[in-house]
Each structure stands twice: as structure tokens, then as C-alpha cells.
Amino acid sequence: MAQDLVDGLLIKARSHLPPPSEPLGKLSKRDRKGVAVIKLKNPPVNSLSLEVLTEFVISLEKLENDKTFRGVIVTSDCPGIFSAGLDLTEMCGKSQAHYAEFWRAVQELWLRLYLSNLVLIAAINGVSPAGGCLISLTCDYRVLADNPKYNIGLNETLLGVVAPSWFKDTLVNTVGHRTAERALQLGLLFPPAEALRVGMVDQVVPEDQVHSTALSVMAQWLAVPDHARQLTKSLMRKPTADRLVKQRDADIQYFLQFVSRDSIQKSLRMYLDKLRQKKG
Numbered sequence: 001m002a003q004d005l006v007d008g009l010l011i012k013a014r015s016h017l018p019p020p021s022e023p024l025g026k027l028s029k030r031d032r033k034g035v036a037v038i039k040l041k042n043p044p045v046n047s048l049s050l051e052v053l054t055e056f057v058i059s060l061e062k063l064e065n066d067k068t069f070r071g072v073i074v075t076s077d078c079p080g081i082f083s084a085g086l087d088l089t090e091m092c093g094k095s096q097a098h099y100a101e102f103w104r105a106v107q108e109l110w111l112r113l114y115l116s117n118l119v120l121i122a123a124i125n126g127v128s129p130a131g132g133c134l135i136s137l138t139c140d141y142r143v144l145a146d147n148p149k150y151n152i153g154l155n156e157t158l159l160g161v162v163a164p165s166w167f168k169d170t171l172v173n174t175v176g177h178r179t180a181e182r183a184l185q186l187g188l189l190f191p192p193a194e195a196l197r198v199g200m201v202d203q204v205v206p207e208d209q210v211h212s213t214a215l216s217v218m219a220q221w222l223a224v225p226d227h228a229r230q231l232t233k234s235l236m237r238k239p240t241a242d243r244l245v246k247q248r249d250a251d252i253q254y255f256l257q258f259v260s261r262d263s264i265q266k267s268l269r270m271y272l273d274k275l276r277q278k279k280g
């Protein structure tokens, strides 16, 4: 059975954790075939808080260092939501030190994912705006569930913020310059058929087949000798990653200046208020 190939690793936010005796990320070694599953679980919307970002990096590092693992499927445990992107509350009304720590964690996760030696397959089982989309774009292959609600894209401009150059590079490397330029300026969120057409995802499948498809794709990628595939991945991606590595501190300073502006704080607060008022 396909499921037997998979091992489980759950990323949870501390606030939603059961008793403290349980470890934050669970890494079971039962798997024999070298494929792990990272399931994001930070209800209600899998927002990427500082804690989730940190935990994600730690989990990836464990998997990278454990030579029994060769591939990871990244998916969500929150029904209908892959990830709502960066946690907006981490970017509103906090101290400069907090913004700096948060942004370094965002950089770190992107670098770890983008340059991972593991095969990463995104099994996108929900809506995936901004940072959620970025996570999937760092993967080697994206399978999206065919549900008209499951939009995906970098919608930062609609929040009144700007996708940083390395978000932009990741998108350009996936869909090409013209599509990326239009998508970024307009903050487009693509429904599945459109996402497939522009190359933002590689496959759209019925919702109940996302996981099995990701497993089949994984088998295909794992059939390639690791050293050759890893070197090729590095050839393709390292120049992009190096641009950030060479100026990480400057990038943090840009972020601090940008996010601290009154106008940006106002935009983010208004956006959060709009989300909160949606219900009432």
C-alpha cells in the first residue's frame, strides 16, 4: 500500500500542543522507504508564526541529517487550508527586535527548503496565499487538489506590502518572468486550472488523490541517483539562494524599515481587521 511508504512528522504550534511531555515535532523512524510527511498543523489557518517557522526548520534539519530519509511530502493538517502565509500578527505592533527575529526565521526556512538535498513534493490540499504559496514554490514538484476554492499565488500587493526579491525570484524561476511580473503586480491568486496553465503547479488532481499522486511522483524522483539529482538541483537553485545569503542582514534591515512604516502598519492592521470582520 502506498501509505506504508510514508512516515509521519507533524509540525504544531506550541499553543495547540497537548501536554508538554510530548515533543513539538514528532519524528518516527518506522519508515523503511525514506519518505517523510510534514503536515502543517497550526489551526485555524496554518499561519506561519515565528514558532511554526522555527519548528519547521528544526524538523527539516532532523530529516536532512537522518540518512534514512530521501524525500518529504509537505502538506496540511488543516482542512481546506494549506497555509494562510506569514502570520500577520507577527508583523503588527511588535518591537524591532521581534521583526528582525521573525524575518531571519522566514529567510532561514526559505533557504533550508529551497536548497534542501531531499526531494520535496508539495501536496497542496487547500488555499495557499503568499507565504503558503512560497513554501510550495520551494518544493521540487507541486500537486494541487482540484477545488475551486484552493487559490494559490503571491498576493502581497493586495495587502499593501511587497514580495521581497527572493520571493519574486522563486516565482520567476517557476513560471517565468512575464507571468511572475503580472501575478506579482496584481497580487493574483490562481484557481487550480489557471495555476496549472501558468505552471505555478505541476499537476491538479481530485482532492482525494493528492496524497497518492504525491507519493507516485516521489517514487519517480527517488528513482534518480541522489548525488546526480542533488548536484543538479544545486546548479539550478544556488545562484538564486546565494543572492540572499550574501545580503541577509541588509535584507533584514530593509524589512525592518519597511514594516515599521506607519503606512505599512496601517495597511496590515486594516487587512487583519477585514479578515476578522468577515465573520461578524
Ligand SMILES: CCCCCCCCCC/C=C/CC(=O)SCCNC(=O)CCNC(=O)[C@H](O)C(C)(C)COP(=O)(O)OP(=O)(O)OC[C@H]1O[C@@H](n2cnc3c(N)ncnc32)[C@H](O)[C@@H]1OP(=O)(O)O
Binding pocket: 044, 045, 047, 081, 083, 084, 085, 086, 087, 088, 089, 127, 129, 130, 131, 132, 155, 156, 159, 161, 162, 163, 164, 165, 254, 255, 258, 259, 272, 275, 276, 277, 278, 279
Ligand atoms: C523593496 C522593499 C522590500 C520590502 C520587504 C518587506 C516585505 C514584507 C513582506 C511581507 C510578506 C508577506 C507574506 C505573507 O505571507 S502575508 C500573509 C498573506 N496571507 C493572506 O493574505 C491570507 C489571509 N487569510 C485569508 O485569506 C483567509 O484567512 C483564508 C486563509 C482564505 C482562510 O479563510 P477562512 O474563512 O477559513 O478563515 P478566516 O479568514 O476567518 O481566518 C480565521 C482566523 O485566522 C486569522 N488569519 C487568517 N490569515 C491570517 C494570517 N496570515 N496571519 C494571521 N492571522 C490570520 C483571521 O484573522 C481569523 O482570526 P480570528 O479568528 O481572530 O478572527
